[in-house]
Amino acid sequence: MSLYYVQKFLYELNRSEQVQAAFRADATATVESFVSEGADLSEEEVAALVMPDIGKLFHLGCNGQILMHFAAFHQIEWQDYLQRMRDGIDEHGPVREGVYAMTGYEGTDAHSTALGQNSAVGQQNTNGDR
Amino acid sequence: MPLVFAGVCSHAPGITGRADQADPVVRDGFYAAFEQMRHDLETTKPDAVVIVAAEHFANFFMNNMPSFAIGMADFYDGPIEDPDWLAIDKFRAPGSRDISTRLIAEVMETADVSYCEEWKFDHGIAVPLHFLTPNFDLPVIPVNINCQGPPLTPLARAWNFGEALRRACDAVPERIAIVGTGGISHWPATPDSGKINEAWDRDFLDRWCRNDRDDLLDYTDESVYADAGQGGFEIRTFLTVAAAAQGAIGTVHFCEPIPIFAVSCTIATYDLAG
Numbered sequence: 001m002s003l004y005y006v007q008k009f010l011y012e013l014n015r016s017e018q019v020q021a022a023f024r025a026d027a028t029a030t031v032e033s034f035v036s037e038g039a040d041l042s043e044e045e046v047a048a049l050v051m052p053d054i055g056k057l058f059h060l061g062c063n064g065q066i067l068m069h070f071a072a073f074h075q076i077e078w079q080d081y082l083q084r085m086r087d088g089i090d091e092h093g094p095v096r097e098g099v100y101a102m103t104g105y106e107g108t109d110a111h112s113t114a115l116g117q118n119s120a121v122g123q124q125n126t127n128g129d130r
Numbered sequence: 131m132p133l134v135f136a137g138v139c140s141h142a143p144g145i146t147g148r149a150d151q152a153d154p155v156v157r158d159g160f161y162a163a164f165e166q167m168r169h170d171l172e173t174t175k176p177d178a179v180v181i182v183a184a185e186h187f188a189n190f191f192m193n194n195m196p197s198f199a200i201g202m203a204d205f206y207d208g209p210i211e212d213p214d215w216l217a218i219d220k221f222r223a224p225g226s227r228d229i230s231t232r233l234i235a236e237v238m239e240t241a242d243v244s245y246c247e248e249w250k251f252d253h254g255i256a257v258p259l260h261f262l263t264p265n266f267d268l269p270v271i272p273v274n275i276n277c278q279g280p281p282l283t284p285l286a287r288a289w290n291f292g293e294a295l296r297r298a299c300d301a302v303p304e305r306i307a308i309v310g311t312g313g314i315s316h317w318p319a320t321p322d323s324g325k326i327n328e329a330w331d332r333d334f335l336d337r338w339c340r341n342d343r344d345d346l347l348d349y350t351d352e353s354v355y356a357d358a359g360q361g362g363f364e365i366r367t368f369l370t371v372a373a374a375a376q377g378a379i380g381t382v383h384f385c386e387p388i389p390i391f392a393v394s395c396t397i398a399t400y401d402l403a404g
Contacts, residue, residue: 004192011191015210015250064319065186065278072215078148086321099280099360100320 003061003097005039009049010062014069054081055088061098133299134174135307136375137167137399138338138368139262141183142313143253144391146217146260151390163384163397164261170399171262177304178229178269179262180295181255182371184277184312184364188252196244197283198291200237201272202230208251208259216253218260223251226269229304233271236298241291246272258311275370277312277363285347288366292373299374310371312364313393315357322359324389330357331385331394334365338398339380341372361393375400 009031013019023030027050035041041049048056054071058064064085071081095101149157171179188210190196203225209216227247234245249272251259259270275291276283283291299306314334315327337345346369354362372380378400385396 007187008191008193011187015188058321063187063278064323068319069211069215072212082321082323089321099278 002040002042002045005034005041006045006049006057006060007062007066009034009039009041010066010070013073014066020073053088054084055086056092057088058085059088059092059095061096061101063099131300131303131305133296133308133374133402134176134305135171135179135309135399136371136378136402137171137308137397138310138312138371139164139167139258139397140313140391140393140395141254141257141311142316142318142391142393142395143211143216143257144388145257145395146253147215148390149217152388156386156388156395157391160384160386160388160395160397161261166383167397167399168262168264171307171309174307175305176268176307178226178271179307179309180233180271180273180299181258182273182275182295182308182310182367183254183258184367185252185254185274186278188254189246189249190274190276190279192279195276195279196274197276197287198241199244199246199274200230200234201225201247201249201270202227202234202245203247203249206249206251206255206270206272209256210250210252211256216256218253218256221256221259221266223259223263223266224269225271229269229302229306230271232302233295233298233306236301237291237294239294240297241287241294243291254311258309262309271306273370275366277366278360280351282351282363283366285349285366285369288369289343289347289373292370293376295370296374296376308371308374310367312367313361314365314368314396315359316361316393317359318361318392320360323392325359326387326389326392326394327358328387328394330362331387331396334358334368335380335382335385335396335398338368338372339382341375341377341379341400343373346372371400375402378402379404 314331
């Protein structure tokens, strides 16, 4: 398993119209080509990229700043994108690694509780707006 | 020529991309503050504006992540994001390889920095430019600080970098403005997007306005992550501008949470003449 290469693939896709065109034409072949060039991706990671499984990718540790563009590429609307990540945590468990695992990411409720314990007076979180 | 302008602003992609989903009263107040910042910037008649940004894996990735980078090109294209998603059309912003080269050479005397002859602007720079130089008629010197991929640029080094930038800006004959862009507390692009720690933001901005180095550096990545989210790591851009302002006192012109934009939308400037 390599979070680095999962994110590297998305980084390349986000930057390159050529990679985007190839991915639209044949997602599996595009990811497999990336693997054949040396990227260390597990079957789980390949499947999540090809599907695409936004919730699984977030669970694996993908940075949202990379993942949100992958969602937009797939025409996934913003609120749907956020919900897919929440569903991914519910289904697969806390984020495994990466920046969100720094202090353990176990979902929005747990995070809100943690934030409340850290003098977060006045925090804003409007369900309809997020 | 001494630095002519120093300020900070938010850059979240929702500011343009999800504008129709925000409370129009608060949103329009924020846009008006951005417009005033544009006016104030133009009044100083800058020859170039240094944009200190925290870009988001558009140009820099963990295969080669600089702590600091400065653009050194005559033009920059953007946005790298889908124009419909960001609601900013494709553009080519002017740069100045000449000014950049001289600034970089001076910064290198006291700080390590990467230089970039190619740079595609993401929302971190595109959103501020959309409001501050909408006609793309002012040369831009893009600067990036690693606020995204740990290990992050240490806060004290961001401060030192700001001091180096100030020395460089003062050393060239051109009139240079500097604008830092970033969020304060926010959890961008995560399930917590929309959560904003307003109290933390106001405390941070109080420190920023007082321009107190010790108070501004009195954070750890762990405490910032816990209280202000991974988006809070972008305070490095604010710290750099604070250091560049050399003790000047700041004023917050606008700071209101706009959850659909994912941040406390902020416009603030330093009084360099004070």
